[in-house]
Amino acid sequence: MAYSQKRTGRIPIKLILAAGIILFSLFKYWSNSETNEWTGRKQHITLEPEQEIALGIQSAPQMAQQHGGLLPDQKLQNLVDEVGQKLVNTSIARQTPYRYDFHLLRDPETINAFALPGGQVFITYGLFKRLENIDQLAGVLGHEIAHVVGRHSAERIAKQSLTEGIVNGVLIGSDGGTGAAQTAAMIGNMINMKYGRDDELESDDLGVRFMIDAGYNPEQMLGVMKILKDAAGGQRVPEFQSTHPDPENRMGKIREAIDRYKK
Numbered sequence: 001m002a003y004s005q006k007r008t009g010r011i012p013i014k015l016i017l018a019a020g021i022i023l024f025s026l027f028k029y030w031s032n033s034e035t036n037e038w039t040g041r042k043q044h045i046t047l048e049p050e051q052e053i054a055l056g057i058q059s060a061p062q063m064a065q066q067h068g069g070l071l072p073d074q075k076l077q078n079l080v081d082e083v084g085q086k087l088v089n090t091s092i093a094r095q096t097p098y099r100y101d102f103h104l105l106r107d108p109e110t111i112n113a114f115a116l117p118g119g120q121v122f123i124t125y126g127l128f129k130r131l132e133n134i135d136q137l138a139g140v141l142g143h144e145i146a147h148v149v150g151r152h153s154a155e156r157i158a159k160q161s162l163t164e165g166i167v168n169g170v171l172i173g174s175d176g177g178t179g180a181a182q183t184a185a186m187i188g189n190m191i192n193m194k195y196g197r198d199d200e201l202e203s204d205d206l207g208v209r210f211m212i213d214a215g216y217n218p219e220q221m222l223g224v225m226k227i228l229k230d231a232a233g234g235q236r237v238p239e240f241q242s243t244h245p246d247p248e249n250r251m252g253k254i255r256e257a258i259d260r261y262k263k
């Protein structure tokens with residue numbers, strides 16, 4: 001009796017702990033805010049550029065492994081590297097501290113391209129072989145370079161730890177019931193999904209700009225979208241499709257970007 005009386009009217013310690021964890025996560029996230037000097041967009045980032053570069057270089061071999069390693073064709077590797085470096089050297093990407101490397105992956109099935117933080121860029125042979133011209137290759141690589149310049153991975157990492165903090169807080173505060181866990185996971189997904197779509201639209205936009213700066217035909221980015229749309233039937237299109245906005249939707253925005261940057 002005495003015990004339960006002592007507890008009445010007090011906030012349970014686990015709620016205080018939960019609130020503390022959530023507040024700390026929010027504080028850490030919001031206090032690490034800066035304006036991206038190349039895109040002009042305000043973003044939340046906890047990594048330094050050197051850490052992004054190190055992280056990218058460190059995880060590159062593992063990423064390549066997941067797609068059967070590099071395609072053993074030096075001529076095609078050189079072509080991908082050439083187009084990538086041309087896009088970097090003629091655009092704002094050159095002003096960034098990042099170290100850009102371009103890799104053609106052996107995987108002939110997966111239709112994908114992706115960038116690790118700090119400048120490691122990959123395209124699968126599955127996507128490469130479907131491209132109809134060099135301008136389309138430039139479109140794919142330009143989009144990936146834009147993910148690096150936009151620091152989207154670093155941003156996602158910061159968001160991830162915010163999400164984890166909130167999820168942990170909710171779980172602690174609610175005794176970890178399944179209902180609460182589901183709610184927490186849902187909140188987490190919502191935060192990450194929304195930003196994913198924005199990242200893609202920003203990369204499409206910047207990618208078009210890089211293509212024009214390097215002298216490639218930006219209209220061919222629409223050709224890339226068409227290829228992705230056609231391939232979506234039975235193929236897996238992870239980076240370029242499933243987490244991405246509808247290609248139809250992207251095409252409209254790409255057309256707008258072409259008109260805007262071409263002037």
Ligand SMILES: [Zn+2]
Nearest residue numbers: 143200203239
């Ligand atoms: Zn993308």
